[in-house]
Amino acid sequence: MQDKGKEMNNLVQIEPINKTYTEPEMPQLSDWEIHRKKTYIAFRKVVGFLYTKHSYGATRRYLLSILLPDKILYRWKPYQRGGCNRCGLCCKIVFKCPFYFESDTTTACMIYTSKRHAPPPCVVFPIDPFDLAEVQREVSPAPCPFYFEGQPEHPTTWGAIKAEIRSEFGKRVDKLKESFNSL
Numbered sequence: 001m002q003d004k005g006k007e008m009n010n011l012v013q014i015e016p017i018n019k020t021y022t023e024p025e026m027p028q029l030s031d032w033e034i035h036r037k038k039t040y041i042a043f044r045k046v047v048g049f050l051y052t053k054h055s056y057g058a059t060r061r062y063l064l065s066i067l068l069p070d071k072i073l074y075r076w077k078p079y080q081r082g083g084c085n086r087c088g089l090c091c092k093i094v095f096k097c098p099f100y101f102e103s104d105t106t107t108a109c110m111i112y113t114s115k116r117h118a119p120p121p122c123v124v125f126p127i128d129p130f131d132l133a134e135v136q137r138e139v140s141p142a143p144c145p146f147y148f149e150g151q152p153e154h155p156t157t158w159g160a161i162k163a164e165i166r167s168e169f170g171k172r173v174d175k176l177k178e179s180f181n182s183l
């Protein structure tokens with residue numbers, strides 16, 4: 001299980017399609033400003049439950065990104081293809097994210113690469129085909145060029161959780177058997 005208070009340097013970050021991309025100069029935010037903006041985002045997402053489907057998809061992404069162990073959370077990554085073209089549209093669904101930065105030449109996120117403040121749901125996107133379809137629907141007709149080729153042994157989150165529980169349980173039973181056999 002991921003440690004919720006951990007620094008975010010274990011997250012698998014989205015690589016831009018253009019590998020020569022360099023981060024633009026962005027405003028430096030204090031911890032307090034970052035927390036204030038994150039609170040605003042949480043407020044908008046909660047209010048969004050009343051009028052947009054996107055809040056449900058975004059909340060699913062948030063909960064999975066902070067609750068699932070890496071083994072389950074990242075099971076679709078080996079099958080992920082395509083990449084991010086930095087259109088920035090997913091940062092402007094329903095409302096413009098206060099961390100979104102746009103210059104004449106590029107778009108960026110003010111906290112995406114931060115070790116302490118990187119936003120887990122944005123960094124782990126796309127978690128699975130359901131997650132990707134949710135964003136692709138919202139940014140359509142513009143494309144979000146990610147796609148999946150093939151699938152993991154347990155495609156659904158619930159299936160992967162059940163398989164993990166079975167496997168852990170099996171290991172414990174084996175250990176118990178070993179201890180009894182050595183008596």
Ligand code: SF4
Binds near residue numbers: 083089091143
């Ligand atoms: S919509 Fe897709 S391509 Fe556009 S910024 Fe978001 S992840 Fe990147």
Ligand code: SF4
Binds near residue numbers: 090091111
């Ligand atoms: S990637 Fe950054 S700018 Fe985009 S939605 Fe996430 S936190 Fe906001």
